[in-house]
Amino acid sequence: MNNDTLLIPESQLHDLSMRVLQHLGLSAAHASAMTRIVVAGQRDACQSHGAYRILSAAQTIRTGLVDLQAEPIVQPTQGAITRVDARKAFSPLALEAGLPHLVAATRQLGMGALVINHCFHFTALWPEVEMLTAQGLAALVMTPSHAWVAPTGGKRGVFGTNPIAFGWPRPGPYPYVFDFATSAIARGDLELHRRAGKRLPEGAGVDADGAPSTDPVAVAKGAMLTFGGHKGSALSTMVELMAGALIGDLNSQGSMDFDAGKGGVPYHGHLLLAFDPQRFAGGEWPASQERAEAMFAAITDQGARLPSERRFAARAQSAKQGISISRALYNDIEALLQ
Known part of the structure; x- marks a missing residue:
């Protein structure tokens, strides 16, 4: 594992998610239900629906639109x-x-x-x-x-x-x-590609003028396909x-x-x-x-x-060696506690 990636126990990701989500104002019941989804996604190497979703939740909470306590x-x-x-x-x-x-x-x-x-x-x-x-x-x-x-x-x-x-x-x-x-791709992949400095696959989207583009920033301003x-x-x-x-x-x-x-x-x-x-x-x-x-x-x-065979293989691998998460993403999630 390189310096850009961490391997952590499932319990560590669970605890981090619970602490951050409750720190953001969510009830324990909501934080627990959401944490189960976060851990499952990261465990199965589903990057756009794993720990990254904690950042999405934080952004949504900042909008003031979501009820953090409603049963x-x-x-x-x-x-x-x-x-x-x-x-x-x-x-x-x-x-x-x-x-x-x-x-x-x-x-x-x-x-x-x-x-x-x-x-x-x-x-x-x-x-x-x-x-x-x-x-x-x-x-x-x-x-x-x-x-x-x-x-x-x-x-x-x-x-x-x-x-x-x-x-x-x-x-x-x-x-x-x-x-x-x-x-053609998941919406979260736009941000993940932007964060990694990578181009999108051909045919994923168009820019604001309707021209085909592989630039995740341009496609975010235009439309996906x-x-x-x-x-x-x-x-x-x-x-x-x-x-x-x-x-x-x-x-x-x-x-x-x-x-x-x-x-x-x-x-x-x-x-x-x-x-x-x-x-x-x-x-x-x-x-x-x-x-x-x-x-x-x-x-x-x-x-x-x-x-899903790749997800199931990642699940088995995570059970053996721990859950893989990028160090940058982990640090961004921890920063939400500040």
Whole structure:
């Protein structure tokens, strides 16, 4: 490990995150829920959704828009739908409050939905998906963000990064999970590239004049682009509708307007869908599970990689040697205590 990188125990990152978040004014309950997400992201080498998120939280708190103490309100479950009002607080505590109700509804009905309203989104989606696959459920999760991303053929932001995540329970320690933004890269990657003095990949965004650019500063002033051209643009539109209009909350343009240039994390709603494979497949579930495993083997046996394998490998490595974090980022987080 070089001088620019630290290896620290998971407990050290946990304690640092708790101290900083509570120092910034968050209740212990909010700090604890957010810390679990921070540690999971950094442990799995997910740099844009790990410890860096503490800096994002600090910036959002400075805007004065987020409620640092509000307890989420879980509304009575209506059939398959559980709704949680985050009350203008960060999302992780609302997620933890609603998750048991989502699991119970899914067990009873075969499928369920968790709608989180009025939240400042904080987490990657794969930790949420893994919370459901750990219960033996399949999951589909999506959320909008700020209107940073231009549609195909455009040059002004309309969409958010609009991630979609899916999870499938498997025998063994790890599920099948994918989690990706419908933008060409995650928004946090702009800042990480800027901090590292690196150029963005080709096709990631355009500058304020609509010209293609690999400069993270220029793209931040212009617009990001969707992956896969019109296909990514269509998927991003779906996320706006499903996790915005469908659940009665803001879309990415509304989130951007709400922020009014203050620089906080996105404010909107959040949709989690869960499915009970045993209920859907009925008596065929054991055979269906075998067919699913045969498909995964057919992928890996030819040398192809399943999504999340790199994260799972990083997780195992972190358990052995400690969590890797850049010294500069660690120092920036510690400076928040001053």
